[in-house]
Amino acid sequence: MPSLNRKKANTKFLPAAAAAGPKQSPHLVSGESAHLDHVSNPVIVAHPISPRDEHRGKRDTYTSTSDNAPSAAMAVALKKVYKWLAPDADKEDDGRDKWPSRASFILAAMGGAVGLGNLLRYPSVVFANNGLQWFIPYFIALFFLGIPVLILEISIGQAYRGSVVVAFNGMNKHTKGVGLAVIMTGFAVATYYVPILAWIMHYFRCSFESPLPWAGRGEDFYLLDVIANDDPITPETGYVEYPGRGLVGETVGWCAFMWFLVWISIYKGVGMTGRVVYVTMGVPVVIMIIILGRSVSLDNAREGILLYVGEWNGDKLASGQIWQAAAGQIFFSIGVGFGYFTSYASYNSRFANSVQDALIIAFSNSAYEVIAAFAVFGVIGFLRYEPGDPSVSLSTFTVGFLTYPLALAEMPGAQVWSVLFFLTLGLLGMSSAFALVESFVTLICDSQLGQRTSRTLISTSIVIFAFLLSLMYCSRFGFYLLDAVDTWINNLCLIFVVWAECVAASTLYRYKDATMQVGGIAYLIHSLGYILAMVLGVAVGQAVSPDAGAGVGFGIFIVSNIIAVILGKSPVTPAPAFWGKNPWLSKLWWLGFYPINQLRRDLNLIVATGNKWKIPVVWSVVIRYITPPILAIIVSFAYPAFYLKRMDPLHIVAFTLAHLIMCITAAGFIVPRWFDVFIPPAKLGRGADMYTPTTGMAEPEFLDVHDKEKGHGKGVETSPSTSLK
Secondary structure, eight states: OOOSOOSSOOOTTSOTTGGGSTTSOTTOOTTEEEEEOOSSSOOEEEEEOOHHHHHHHHHHHHHHHHHHHHHHHHHHHHHHHHHHHSOOOEEOTTSOEEOSOHHHHHHHHHHHHSSHIIIIIHHHHHHHTOSGGGHHHHHHHIIIIIHHHHHHHHHHHHHHTSOHHHHHHHHOGGGHHHHHHHHHHHHHHHHHHHHHHHHHHHHHHHTTSSSOTTTTOHHHIIIIIIIOOOOOBOOSSSOOBOOOOSBOHHHHHHHHHHHHHHHHHHTTOHHHHHHHHHHHHHHHHHHHHHHHHHHTTSTTHHHHHHHHHSOOOGGGGGSHHHHHHHHHHHHHHHTTTSSHHHHHHTTSOTTOOHHHHHHHHHHHHHHHHHHHHHHHHHHHHHHTOOTTOTTOOOOHHHIIIIIHHHHHHHSTTHHHHHHHHHHHHHHHHHHHHHHHHHHHHHHHHHSTTGGGSOHHHHHHHHHHHHHHHHGGGGBTTHHHHHHHHHHHIIIIIIHHHHHHHHHHHHHTTTHHHHHHHHOHHHHHHHHHHHHHHHHHHHHHHHHTOHHHHHHHHHHHHHHHHHHHHHHSOOOSSOOSGGGGSSHHHHHHHHHHTHHHHHHHHHHHHHHTSTTOOOOOHHHHHHHHHTHHHHHHHHHHTHHHHHHTTTTOHHHHHHHHHHHHHHHHHHHHHHOGGGGGGGSOGGGGGGGSOOOOTTOEEOOHHHHHHHHHHHOSSOOOEESOOSSOO
């Protein structure tokens, strides 16, 4: 054994346990290294450390530390950057993810609303109805169609804290199918919306070329180079044939790229989305201001702007075309009926100011498209287009891919303006695309299966599935398929599901209160009369004449109300104010106003706490008696239009798809348990029938606890009122 008489103990490389002192082996001495034998009774064996070994150990330690320090520091820095760019979502008190800020929610919701429809569709619709008179039906549609439905969708999402299906289940278990149909409508649009963005990215890439490749050949570049579809064959008799086969390579590539960006935007939830929207909404606003300044300074731009706001063509108000166009534009530009407002609002703070948020979103959406249209009309004046010219036909695609690009090619610095324009379109489109997909992702995440699966895996799976579906629009007949699906999803399916939203909310919400007051038979007669008046009224209007349709509709509604009031029993609980003056008026109030008015009151318990804005009384009347009839009329125009396309197989497929989605609403009403898989077990009881007339229901967070402790379907009375405000 070496001598113990070393002058300086060398314990530098001893294990910490060995340096502890009292429990050391007496054989472990200074200047010796220790190795443990891994046995039940370890034996410490000492070996001498030579000066050379000691120096080598110091050198190796220094080298290892110096090599690892920079890489470790870089890893920490990269992790911090990643956390900043893709933060985890904050949590609400109930454990649900929430937006980083109110601004994030509003920007995300605006991103869903503001898209290609604002920048491209709106100018084309106004061009066909040019003049200041356009704004009369436009703002009427905004206040009686867009804003009321937007308030409904945001409020139920915030109150029921879940996907669209969860929210509609909260109103009534029979309306779960309406919620799923809304989500499927949005997802169907997403699958063809991203291929449109792929075409935009093709233009964006070509914007860096000099000269611009579409200069002097705008239509050929669009149809032959970008769309690259074979022309259909239309025989005199028989079905249209589409000879195109295979995929368009560049469209597939850009489609995959845009789906990747969509995935990046949503895979971590609202924490990540709340970061992305500052780019996808902030940058387009800035660029559009720049483009607007350039467009209105073009030669002859003044004449185009005068077509927009410098004429009054009052005779156009007598035509139904301008009213239908205004209603359709408000619907498509705001984006109700796709589900993302409800999904986004479910991640709001529970007591956020949803009514104020809805108004901010609606007015911002309209302001963007009304102001941005000045840029397009400046270009229209520059190109010297006239509304009455039969050779000029503007549509969403022609404005974006023909009209504006041709003007850009003639501007000084064409490449710069082209890059800015198509970058704006791409960012606006991307924010709408990931909003459309978010509804589906939230549905699965909130389902019984999704609560056991990571959001990243769910988002990835849905995006891959959506990309595969998008490939059919990237084919050499994809443009025609896209046009067909877009036509029937928007003109038929979308309008129908929003009609179903309004009818379900105003008829089925807490209907048991009404049936217990006036009787089930009376309530059934009234409800059937209310629905049949719209369905048969528009059917007769299309088949015979508008006057005949109006007569049938009002006749059915009035007769059904009279029969229901006669057969109904006198309510035990009187109706409020004017309606409670006699039993007949009281019956009519319980039949025709109670469900939607009570929904308003119950939602106000959540969204109008403190100094928050309340949902006004007039909202109930609009949702019940104004919005649904207008939507029914718009839907009725779809069926005569399909007759003209009945020999086109792509339109037949798209028309069938639209009806399959519409049938989901009926399936949910008839067999609601089929949709229970999409509802967390703790929230299944929310939609059960309950009887608590004229009283506000407890907040949903209380119902969560109540469902778990008491079982399903029991309401809790809070703040009973002697009069219904």
